[in-house]
Amino acid sequence: MTPKSSDTTIYLTEQEADRIRKTATEHLKKCSDLAGHAREPRDAKAAISQATGAALMADMGTMTLAHPQPITPPLLIVSQPYPPSLIPISELRPIKISELQLSTHHRGRQLAVKRMSPVVTLSTRSWTMVQDDAGEIERLEIALHSTGPGGRDMLESARSFVLKEPYFTLTPDGEPTLRIDHPSDLLTITAPTNKAPASDPANTQLTTTVSPPVKAKSVNATSVGGRTEVRETATMGRGLFVVGQVVKRGEVVMGEKAFCAVSGVGKTAVTWDGRDGRVRVAAVGLERAVVKKLLGNPGEIGQVMGLFGDWEGAGERVVEAGDGPVVDVFRVQDIVARNAFGMGEGGSAGLWIRAAYINHSCVPNAERELVGDLMIVRATRDIAVGEQIFHSYDQSADYEARQKVLITTWGFECGCALCVVEKGDEPAVRETRRELAKEADEFVRVARWPAGRLAIVKGRRLAKKIQETYGEERYRGLPRLATRGIQAWLAKAAASS
Numbered sequence: 217m218t219p220k221s222s223d224t225t226i227y228l229t230e231q232e233a234d235r236i237r238k239t240a241t242e243h244l245k246k247c248s249d250l251a252g253h254a255r256e257p258r259d260a261k262a263a264i265s266q267a268t269g270a271a272l273m274a275d276m277g278t279m280t281l282a283h284p285q286p287i288t289p290p291l292l293i294v295s296q297p298y299p300p301s302l303i304p305i306s307e308l309r310p311i312k313i314s315e316l317q318l319s320t321h322h323r324g325r326q327l328a329v330k331r332m333s334p335v336v337t338l339s340t341r342s343w344t345m346v347q348d349d350a351g352e353i354e355r356l357e358i359a360l361h362s363t364g365p366g367g368r369d370m371l372e373s374a375r376s377f378v379l380k381e382p383y384f385t386l387t388p389d390g391e392p393t394l395r396i397d398h399p400s401d402l403l404t405i406t407a408p409t410n411k412a413p414a415s416d417p418a419n420t421q422l423t424t425t426v427s428p429p430v431k432a433k434s435v436n437a438t439s440v441g442g443r444t445e446v447r448e449t450a451t452m453g454r455g456l457f458v459v460g461q462v463v464k465r466g467e468v469v470m471g472e473k474a475f476c477a478v479s480g481v482g483k484t485a486v487t488w489d490g491r492d493g494r495v496r497v498a499a500v501g502l503e504r505a506v507v508k509k510l511l512g513n514p515g516e517i518g519q520v521m522g523l524f525g526d527w528e529g530a531g532e533r534v535v536e537a538g539d540g541p542v543v544d545v546f547r548v549q550d551i552v553a554r555n556a557f558g559m560g561e562g563g564s565a566g567l568w569i570r571a572a573y574i575n576h577s578c579v580p581n582a583e584r585e586l587v588g589d590l591m592i593v594r595a596t597r598d599i600a601v602g603e604q605i606f607h608s609y610d611q612s613a614d615y616e617a618r619q620k621v622l623i624t625t626w627g628f629e630c631g632c633a634l635c636v637v638e639k640g641d642e643p644a645v646r647e648t649r650r651e652l653a654k655e656a657d658e659f660v661r662v663a664r665w666p667a668g669r670l671a672i673v674k675g676r677r678l679a680k681k682i683q684e685t686y687g688e689e690r691y692r693g694l695p696r697l698a699t700r701g702i703q704a705w706l707a708k709a710a711a712s713s
């Protein structure tokens with residue numbers, strides 16, 4: 217069974233998620249069982265012909281699809297993040313392919329290789345066969361962030377490479393491979409075009425794929441956040457607070473253009489995260505775009521790396537390490553997971569740096585709206601000076617559904633006033649409310665317009681029944697989210713009759 221995918225959502229059944237978990241844990245076990253084992257030599261001719269065939273198949277696949285979009289999102293295993301190499305190439309000792317050990321990061325070493333086959337370009341990775349000076353051949357794969365300047369595949373853009381602190385591991389199919397996750401761990405060697413032949417080492421240049429100078433840049437000129445300040449909170453990390461003067465209901469708290477936004481279907485992948493064993497749908501298109509933007513604008517690395525993300529990596533202040541800009545892609549991945557928002561249609565998503573400091577509440581005091589990639593955060597009630605700004609990351613009326621999203625996607629259990637009271641409801645009461653809310657949603661969906669008298673009576677009855685599942689005393693002053701849809705319908709019906 218494959219996950220079903222619509223324009224905006226990928227639906228995974230529990231069985232599918234279990235199957236993914238099983239595949240991923242088996243893969244990890246195999247990797248750890250083989251850790252430190254010597255590498256098996258490859259037959260050069262067979263390896264090159266395998267890569268050539270695979271490249272041809274991949275090219276044909278792209279050509280024959282009139283609308284190339286993945287029906288089944290690819291599976292990525294995010295198991296063991298590791299930091300990028302921070303040691304300049306000049307301080308690393310050479311290693312040969314024959315010395316590689318499985319499931320090992322060869323710290324303190326560097327491997328020089330030449331590409332020997334075409335590049336196989338797949339949706340979330342690309343690979344090729346490479347050879348060292350001793351004539352040994354091995355597979356080299358770049359995961360996810362394989363696109364260099366001009367949208368070209370980094371492997372295709374050069375013939376010779378140096379891998380910093382090479383990582384030798386297994387593909388999910390169990391095939392040994394050199395693997396690059398952080399773009400800065402792969403240096404390309406380019407020969408100056410107007411000089412002596414490339415074989416003369418004195419005339420070769422070592423370059424990272426993108427290496428403009430690092431300039432400091434700390435202010436996002438497109439964000440309007442003069443009425444806000446980032447402060448530490450007691451239980452939610454940092455948050456955004458109102459400063460200066462009260463923000464009245466309906467006023468704009470802040471507006472900000474996206475640091476990076478991507479549009480379109482097919483920019484997601486199903487990921488299994490070995491750190492918490494969860495299966496998620498990740499905005500890999502956005503991760504890719506953020507990494508690319510940072511490599512091209514290293515002055516912005518610091519502010520993006522300062523956002524909240526589980527993987528700390530090499531620390532947020534590292535922006536370069538001798539050979540050009542360094543972007544820890546595992547940190548970008550976690551930052552995107554915890555800070556990005558969907559943009560409504562077709563799998564589009566974006567990252568807004570200042571708005572990323574706004575925490576969640578199910579009883580928020582602000583709401584976000586988008587005009588293109590401009591996010592406007594507007595107060596839904598007066599917000600006093602010194603008060604924290606909250607918007608809602610998930611607006612599901614159902615308590616269980618909301619908690620599931622907040623835990624799975626955002627990594628926290630909500631302790632807002634509404635959640636505390638809802639959690640205290642009998643599970644049977646929540647179940648009844650869920651069923652009634654479903655009935656009300658269906659009623660609103662099929663109701664004819666303009667609404668007839670009978671329909672209005674039925675609508676009122678349904679609203680009342682849902683209302684009765686909320687204890688009057690306990691819910692005083694709190695929203696009754698499950699009534700929202702039917703109440704809006706009744707208001708519209710009243711206005712038009």
Ligand SMILES: C[S@@+](CC[C@H](N)C(=O)[O-])C[C@H]1O[C@@H](n2cnc3c(N)ncnc32)[C@H](O)[C@@H]1O
Nearest residue numbers: 452453454524554555572573574575576626628
């Ligand atoms: C978009 S960031 C918000 C800013 C973040 N608190 C920080 O320190 O940068 C989202 C993360 O903030 C935390 N968070 C947001 N709302 C929260 C809440 N109501 N309770 C606990 N943690 C919350 C979670 O760790 C979540 O993944």
